Amino acid sequence: MCNISRPILPWEEEVLWMTDHSRGHSLPAIVRKLTLAASVYRIWMERNRRIFKNHFLPVLQIIGKIRQEVGWKLLTGGKIQRSERYHSICINWGFSPEDAR
Numbered sequence: 001m002c003n004i005s006r007p008i009l010p011w012e013e014e015v016l017w018m019t020d021h022s023r024g025h026s027l028p029a030i031v032r033k034l035t036l037a038a039s040v041y042r043i044w045m046e047r048n049r050r051i052f053k054n055h056f057l058p059v060l061q062i063i064g065k066i067r068q069e070v071g072w073k074l075l076t077g078g079k080i081q082r083s084e085r086y087h088s089i090c091i092n093w094g095f096s097p098e099d100a101r
Helices: 011-021 027-053 059-076 084-092
Strands: none
Touching (some): 027 059, 027 084
């Protein structure tokens, strides 16, 4: 959904890659930062749910929550510019650049 096409790396390398590729204030960088933060948060919440409540959410439901959180923050945070340049990223997250503002 972030338009990243590469193999998955070990965690330490993922963090380094994300650090290198999430600098700045461009839409792709913002989306990457939001997505990483939402993913870590949701995985942590699922871990706690499993450990303390013995309740397991389906993977697609967790992904849906991440998608909803990132999409909402992008729409309400004023980070989207009306531009065809980032059209595919906007569509991936469930809205069009025209929806922003």
